[in-house]
Amino acid sequence: MADRSDVVIIGGGQSGLATAHAARTMGLDAVVLEAAGTPAGSWPHYYDSLTLFSPARRSALPGRPFPGDPDGYPVRDEVVAYLAGYAAALDADIRTGHRVDRVTVTGSGEYEIGTAGGAALRAPMVVAATGAFSSPHRPGLPGLESFTGTVLHSADYRRPGPLAGRRVVIVGGGNSAVQIAIELAAAGSRVTLATRRPLRFLPQRVLGRDTHIWLQRTGLDTAPWARPLLAGGKGTPVMDTGAYRATIATGNPDRRPMFTRLDGDQVEWADGTRERVEVLLLATGYRPGVDYLAGLDGALDTGGRPRHRGGVSPACPGLGFAGLEWQRSFASATLRGVGADARHVLDRLRKGPGPVRAAERARR
Numbered sequence: 001m002a003d004r005s006d007v008v009i010i011g012g013g014q015s016g017l018a019t020a021h022a023a024r025t026m027g028l029d030a031v032v033l034e035a036a037g038t039p040a041g042s043w044p045h046y047y048d049s050l051t052l053f054s055p056a057r058r059s060a061l062p063g064r065p066f067p068g069d070p071d072g073y074p075v076r077d078e079v080v081a082y083l084a085g086y087a088a089a090l091d092a093d094i095r096t097g098h099r100v101d102r103v104t105v106t107g108s109g110e111y112e113i114g115t116a117g118g119a120a121l122r123a124p125m126v127v128a129a130t131g132a133f134s135s136p137h138r139p140g141l142p143g144l145e146s147f148t149g150t151v152l153h154s155a156d157y158r159r160p161g162p163l164a165g166r167r168v169v170i171v172g173g174g175n176s177a178v179q180i181a182i183e184l185a186a187a188g189s190r191v192t193l194a195t196r197r198p199l200r201f202l203p204q205r206v207l208g209r210d211t212h213i214w215l216q217r218t219g220l221d222t223a224p225w226a227r228p229l230l231a232g233g234k235g236t237p238v239m240d241t242g243a244y245r246a247t248i249a250t251g252n253p254d255r256r257p258m259f260t261r262l263d264g265d266q267v268e269w270a271d272g273t274r275e276r277v278e279v280l281l282l283a284t285g286y287r288p289g290v291d292y293l294a295g296l297d298g299a300l301d302t303g304g305r306p307r308h309r310g311g312v313s314p315a316c317p318g319l320g321f322a323g324l325e326w327q328r329s330f331a332s333a334t335l336r337g338v339g340a341d342a343r344h345v346l347d348r349l350r351k352g353p354g355p356v357r358a359a360e361r362a363r364r
Helices: 014-025 076-090 175-186 211-218 224-231 243-249 338-351 355-363
Strands: 007-010 030-034 093-096 100-105 111-115 120-123 125-128 150-153 167-171 190-195 200-203 237-240 254-257 261-263 266-268 274-276 279-282 319-321
Touching: 007 014, 007 111, 007 120, 014 030, 014 076, 014 338, 030 120, 111 125, 125 338, 167 175, 175 190, 175 237, 175 243, 237 243, 319 338
Parallel strands: 007 030, 007 125, 030 093, 125 319, 150 279, 167 190, 167 279, 190 254, 200 237
Antiparallel strands: 100 111, 111 120, 261 266, 266 274
């Protein structure tokens, strides 16, 4: 007989923990299933020097401030430690080492959640909180299959030592791409950022305050209509104090238009020139890892991405999501923003049609 709870939360990173906190405040019996041995999500797998681009005072989950200097910018290990402390203080039913491999619907209309280890749980509500950063995206590039150099995704990168002194082309122009490029250049590598659009630097501070403070005070942080302002424009936005722009202006790393093709150990640039490259590093982002929902009709689109409206599935009553990029706003996939989305999703699921209401009526 499968265990039963009010809601099963898949994923024990920042999204899952924020959802568990919201469930407790609503009086819901929740179980969190986390594949790894600790509840920290993707954070332990990022590169060593990763630094948040929002200050600690704007990087906390609900109910627990981020420790240390509130105006400092936390690094990866500080976030991992924060999440571990948050999970311990939450006093929730968090089951690590439980990788979910399928979600199905029972004859009564509830969900059955199965794990790779054979465990099964049932619940009228499921929140897929594996976030937007669990599956590295590796785009198809002309000639990639013929490239004889080393191909890495930023998910594989940890520190500059193994690549020091080598010719590196980084595909992508977001914050991580720029941070890694500058770190490698400082270690003696010759580095180029290859992007389809120019880099777009955004000021880290405006009038003496961090940009994220202004985003919150103006409402742009959580306003759905702000997407064209914050995500639009020409080029990928990069938060910068001025140091990134100045370093790139020195020529190492440099930025060039996207190459036209790869050929053996050669890269052919847009101007027709060719050169030997030793390492191709794909800083091309991530996609939600939600393959376990493939058996639910209408849960995913044809590309395998979640179908949702503000984090709520329009096709599967009782199914929600947490931690997706632009799920409801600019802040949706951030430490500071996922809590509000989690509350919104659980509230909508509880009020929605189908097995959720039936289960609540049965408990009365």
